Amino acid sequence: MKLGRITTGCILSAVLVSGALLFIVSQKVQSTERDINFLETKIAREKESVRVFQAEWAYLNRPDRLEKLAANSQLEPTAIPQSLDRQIMIQTVVVPIPIRKPVFEKMDNTPALIQVSTQTEKTEDTPIITPQNNSPEKDENFADLIQNLETGVGE
Amino acid sequence: MKRHPLARLSFTIMGNKSSALEKARSRLVLLSAFFIIAYLVVAIRMFDLMILQGMFFVDENITQEKQAISTLAPKEMRRADIVDRNGVLLATSLKTASLFADPKLVVDAQETAKELAKLFSSQSYESYLEKLQKKNRFVWLKRNLIPSEQNKIMLIGDPGLAFREEYQRVYPQGELVSHTIGYVSQDNKGLAGLERAFQPLLSENKKEVSLKTTLDVRLQHALRQEIQNTIEKFSAKAGTGLIMDVNNGDVLAMVSLPDFDPNVKGKMSDDTAFNRASLGVYELGSVFKIFSTAALVESNDNALTMTFDATEPLKRGRYTIRDYHPEKRILTVPEVFMVSSNIGTALMGESIGTDGLKAFYKKLGLFEKPDTVLPEVGSPLYPRPWRDINTLTASYGHGIAVSPLQLVTAVSTIVNGGYSVRSRFILPEQEKHENTFETASVRVIKEETSQVMRGLLRLVVTDGTARKAEVTGYEVGGKTGTAEKPGAHGYDRNKLISSFVGVFPTSAPKYVVFVAIDEPHGIKESYGYATAGWTAAPAAGRIIKRMASLLGIPPIEKPQQQDETNKLLVSHTEGEAL
Numbered sequence: 183m184k185l186g187r188i189t190t191g192c193i194l195s196a197v198l199v200s201g202a203l204l205f206i207v208s209q210k211v212q213s214t215e216r217d218i219n220f221l222e223t224k225i226a227r228e229k230e231s232v233r234v235f236q237a238e239w240a241y242l243n244r245p246d247r248l249e250k251l252a253a254n255s256q257l258e259p260t261a262i263p264q265s266l267d268r269q270i271m272i273q274t275v276v277v278p279i280p281i282r283k284p285v286f287e288k289m290d291n292t293p294a295l296i297q298v299s300t301q302t303e304k305t306e307d308t309p310i311i312t313p314q315n316n317s318p319e320k321d322e323n324f325a326d327l328i329q330n331l332e333t334g335v336g337e
Numbered sequence: 338m339k340r341h342p343l344a345r346l347s348f349t350i351m352g353n354k355s356s357a358l359e360k361a362r363s364r365l366v367l368l369s370a371f372f373i374i375a376y377l378v379v380a381i382r383m384f385d386l387m388i389l390q391g392m393f394f395v396d397e398n399i400t401q402e403k404q405a406i407s408t409l410a411p412k413e414m415r416r417a418d419i420v421d422r423n424g425v426l427l428a429t430s431l432k433t434a435s436l437f438a439d440p441k442l443v444v445d446a447q448e449t450a451k452e453l454a455k456l457f458s459s460q461s462y463e464s465y466l467e468k469l470q471k472k473n474r475f476v477w478l479k480r481n482l483i484p485s486e487q488n489k490i491m492l493i494g495d496p497g498l499a500f501r502e503e504y505q506r507v508y509p510q511g512e513l514v515s516h517t518i519g520y521v522s523q524d525n526k527g528l529a530g531l532e533r534a535f536q537p538l539l540s541e542n543k544k545e546v547s548l549k550t551t552l553d554v555r556l557q558h559a560l561r562q563e564i565q566n567t568i569e570k571f572s573a574k575a576g577t578g579l580i581m582d583v584n585n586g587d588v589l590a591m592v593s594l595p596d597f598d599p600n601v602k603g604k605m606s607d608d609t610a611f612n613r614a615s616l617g618v619y620e621l622g623s624v625f626k627i628f629s630t631a632a633l634v635e636s637n638d639n640a641l642t643m644t645f646d647a648t649e650p651l652k653r654g655r656y657t658i659r660d661y662h663p664e665k666r667i668l669t670v671p672e673v674f675m676v677s678s679n680i681g682t683a684l685m686g687e688s689i690g691t692d693g694l695k696a697f698y699k700k701l702g703l704f705e706k707p708d709t710v711l712p713e714v715g716s717p718l719y720p721r722p723w724r725d726i727n728t729l730t731a732s733y734g735h736g737i738a739v740s741p742l743q744l745v746t747a748v749s750t751i752v753n754g755g756y757s758v759r760s761r762f763i764l765p766e767q768e769k770h771e772n773t774f775e776t777a778s779v780r781v782i783k784e785e786t787s788q789v790m791r792g793l794l795r796l797v798v799t800d801g802t803a804r805k806a807e808v809t810g811y812e813v814g815g816k817t818g819t820a821e822k823p824g825a826h827g828y829d830r831n832k833l834i835s836s837f838v839g840v841f842p843t844s845a846p847k848y849v850v851f852v853a854i855d856e857p858h859g860i861k862e863s864y865g866y867a868t869a870g871w872t873a874a875p876a877a878g879r880i881i882k883r884m885a886s887l888l889g890i891p892p893i894e895k896p897q898q899q900d901e902t903n904k905l906l907v908s909h910t911e912g913e914a915l
Contacts, residue, residue, distance in 0.1 A: 190367075198374070209385065230432050231484045240426035240509035245558035328433060329481050331505050331600055 238324040415504055416525050417539045418547035419518055419532075422589075422764060425554050427514050428532065428599075430525070431507050433481040434500040436490060440471045443497030452493045453478065456486065469497070481505060508599045513557055516612040517550070517591050517711070517762065520599040529610070531762060534710045549764045551587040556580050559883040560590040564852060567876040568594060571857035571867060577613035577741050579851040580884070583749040583840070586758035589848070591615070591742070613855075616713040618738040621853070622820030623677045623869075624748075624838050625734030630674050630793065631751050632697035632732075633685050635786045643688075644669050645681040653726055658683045658733075661819070661868075674793045675801035677817065679733045686732025694728050700781045701747040702757070703739055709760045715740045734818060741836075745851045748838050751790050752814075752846040755782035795843040802870045806839055806878040810892025811885055814846075815839035815877065817869035822856070832856050837873035841881055842893060848884065852877045 419428040443449060450465035457479060468476045478498075482490070490498060506521045508514075519530020525540070527533035535548055564576040580590040593613040597605040611617065634640045644667050651658040660678050673681030686694055698704060706716040718738040720727040730736040739747075742760055749758045757779045794814030797803045802817045818836045821828035836853035840846045852873040859865035863872070885892070 194370075201378070205381070205385075209389070227484070233429065234431055234483055236426055237429050237431055237507050237509050240429075243425075244510055244513065245555060246513075246562075325483055325486065327600060328431070328483050328505075328507065329479075331433075331481055331507065 241324050241327060414540065414542055415545075416506065416521075417542040417545075419539075420547045420549055421514075421552045421554050421557075422549065422587075423553065424549075426509050427550065427552070427554070428506060428508050428518050430504045431483075432502050433483065433505045434487045434502045435477065435481060436479040436487075436498060436500055437475060437477050438469055438497050439474050439499065440469055440476060440497060441474055443469050444495055446470050449493060449495045449498065453490075456489055506599075510554060511600060512596045512598045513554060513561060514552060515596045515599050516593045516614065516713075517552060517588075518599065520602065520605075529713065530612075530711065533712050535763075551582075551589060551762055551764055552591070553589045553887075555887045556884060557590040557592065559887065560850075560852075560880055561592045561594070561596075563876045563880050563883075564592055564594055564854070567852070567854055567857075567872055571854065571860060571863075571872050573854045573857040573872075575613060575855040577617070577851075577853050577855075578880075579614055579741055579745045579849075580880070581745045581749055581760065581849045581851075583753040583758070583846045583849050584756075586746060586749060586761045587764075588742075588760055588762055593617075612711075612713045613741070613853075615707075615709070615711055615740050615742040616715045618715040618718055618740050619834055619853070620735055620738045620820050620823065621741075621744060621834065621836050622734040622818040623679075624744065624816050624818035624836055625737065626674060626677065626682050626732070627748060627751060627790065627794070627816050627838070628698060628701060628703070629682055629686050629689070629694065629732035630670065631782065631786055631790050632689050632694055633670065634789045635697065635782055636689060636693055641670050641789065645673055645678075645684040647673070647678045647680040647684075649680075651680045651683055651729075653683075653729060656726055656730075658729065671793055671796055674816075675796050677797075677802050682733040683729040686728050689728075689732075691723065691725055691728040694732060695723065698731070698737075700757075701750055703737070703743065703747055707740070707743045707746060707760060709742070710762050711742075711760075714742070717743060734820065741851055741853060744838065745849050748840065748849050748851075750781060752787060752794070752840045752843075752849070754784055755780050755787045757781045791840070791843045791846060794840055798839075802868075803837060803839075803874040805870060805875040806837060806881070808841070808878055808882045808885065810894070811881060811890070812842035812844055812893055813839055813878065813881055814841065814843035815850075815874070817874055819868040819870075833867055835867060835869035835872045837869050837877045839874075839877045839881060844893070847890075848881075850877050850880055850884070852880070 415432075416430040418426060418430070421427055440446070446466060446469040450462050450469055453465045454460065454462035460479075465478065468478060482500075487500065490500075504525060506525060508518065508520075515530075517530055519532035519534075520528055521532050522528050527536040527539065531548065531550065532539065539548060560578045560580055564578045567573070568576045576592070576594045578590070578592045579588065581588055591614045593611070595609045597609040599605075633643075637643065647660060647663070647668050648665050650660075650663075658679050660676075660680050662676065664672075664676055664678060668676070668678055668681050670681075670685070672678075673685065689697070695704075702708075703717060704719060707714055717740070719731070720736050727736055746758055746760050750756065791814060794816060795812060796814075797816055798807050798813050803815050806813050806815055816838055818834075818838075820834045820836075821830055822832040822834060823829070824832065834853055834855055835857055836851065839850040839852075841848060841850070854872045854876075857867040857872045859867045859871075884890070
């Protein structure tokens with residue numbers, strides 16, 4: 183009789199404990215699944231925005247645009263003299279050096295302007311880059327490109 | 338003594354019936370315990386559902402993100418990217434969201450319209466409001482949004498706003514590589530260029546790898562810009578150009594102008610979509626003398642000492658062959674090549690013979706449609722049946738029309754030491770086509786012939802018709818070609834195709850540069866000339882100069898001995914300064 187009670191008690195508590203454990207485990211599984219789902223969604227979104235950034239990077243680095251920007255900020259490459267004498271080459275090439283490290287402002291579609299300090303001393307030989315405020319044409323906006331997409335021709 | 342209130346529970350039943358009552362009581366306890374536990378489980382579960390999990394769903398962003406993800410059909414695969422040889426993006430697929438509204442579900446039309454008008458200045462508050470208050474259940478608000486804009490709209494949080502997401506093909510380089518890359522249809526199927534050639538590979542995209550082309554956007558830009566400038570300068574109709582690696586046939590740049598922006602298909606026309614570099618076939622004239630002269634050198638060991646009489650125009654049957662700048666004297670082979678004498682070359686062709694010339698052209702693949710992955714490829718046009726007079730005209734590039742791509746491929750074979758090349762647009766590690774070879778390995782012409790031809794090409798630039806293509810330190814060699822376009826009444830003297838095919842450095846050729854200008858007009862600066870020496874050759878020179886600095890090719894400090902030996906062969910040239 184007493185033995186039966188003890189076994190009943192044991193079984194009962196075992197059921198309770200395992201039930202509780204099962205519940206906890208299932209809770210954990212569910213929350214982990216949610217986390218996975220959430221992270222996967224997030225990863226997919228991040229990947230997609232990385233792709234957009236890559237496309238935008240490629241768009242903003244088109245050779246013709248870079249050329250325009252370089253011309254605007256007077257950063258055109260120095261013409262390499264077609265001279266074969268290295269000594270002459272070294273003497274003739276004058277590389278313009280900005281007096282201060284360039285500071286890039288505003289990373290949106292306006293061109294990064296190079297800030298040059300005019301207060302520091304300048305030597306006579308060093309050409310100084312002066313910033314120009316010629317903003318590039320309006321069509322430089324990536325979001326505009328995307329919105330005006332007409333990809334695909336109708337059959 | 339006060340009794341404990343719970344003491345009543347711990348009573349003991351005594352007597353006969355005690356065991357039966359005891360049993361009943363324990364059953365009762367068990368039963369109530371069971372119900373208590375059951376209710377407890379229900380309570381915990383409700384707590385779990387309402388509090389624990391409910392908390393999670395309150396976060397609106399997550400539900401909306403889930404919603405956004407689910408609107409994209411899972412079957413839709415992302416089309417693979419196309420990149421240039423340095424990994425610069427040429428074509429990509431972006432998931433763009435288009436915003437629509439279900440006006441029935443819109444909670445506060447005025448507030449939402451206000452927010453939308455704040456985000457996008459392209460439409461006014463009134464127009465948004467009007468759309469949001471419509472009676473129907475679907476209205477487009479804004480097409481093709483990028484993720485950052487999409488996030489801002491999500492923050493408005495109106496349940497009536499929703500997105501439809503789809504992949505859109507985007508070409509970040511715009512018109513720069515339009516003809517090589519091609520374009521896609523509305524349902525993202527490749528219709529032209531590499532997009533069409535690699536349609537299965539690009540659309541399946543199982544491994545998420547991008548298609549790596551042989552192009553180099555920097556060279557492509559230099560080539561396109563120089564041709565564009567030349568077209569404008571000489572008020573020409575069109576232009577085309579190619580840069581090829583002579584050793585493996587890699588097409589580094591291919592330009593056909595006018596071109597189109599594949600991002601804006603509406604503006605595309607048949608003229609802009611036409612690829613002049615590979616689909617168009619042209620009678621390119623004197624550049625063909627490279628092949629006929631090579632045929633002579635190949636078949637005759639003493640070719641360089643042979644002379645041809647160019648004193649009089651050549652008469653064969655009803656045909657008369659004239660020179661553009663008649664020398665009116667006997668010319669050696671290098672001189673014929675250098676001054677680009679039609680008479681001399683026609684006589685060369687005659688001495689090679691019809692069978693010999695045809696066999697040589699065949700070896701260079703000039704009679705077959707070029708074997709290349711690009712779908713837009715033109716078949717060469719040549720006389721059928723081939724009469725003996727055709728041998729004479731074909732030796733100076735008349736009566737035979739090939740595409741610039743085919744010409745450049747054949748020139749590569751001539752200068753690379755004699756190995757057959759096939760034009761290549763995809764870097765080999767990905768190319769799954771049969772018969773792929775790393776570098777050219779099938780010899781079709783003799784090493785010595787190639788050597789002699791390089792010298793002759795160099796001579797044209799140092800002392801001949803293409804002096805304006807010279808770039809100090811880079812040993813440019815090449816051949817000009819000014820051909821009259823066939824019109825309704827024979828060849829039209831005023832409609833030219835001026836072309837130049839350049840090779841550099843001639844001591845160990847690496848690149849072939851081809852430039853052709855369609856219908857250039859003479860200007861004051863060129864003394865009214867629109868010939869290749871004034872149009873295409875200087876453009877090619879500028880391109881080579883830019884290539885050298887872009888690719889970091891060091892200049893050759895001392896001119897090669899070869900230059901001098903070739904000059905000896907033309908020592909008795911009159912007029913032209915040596």
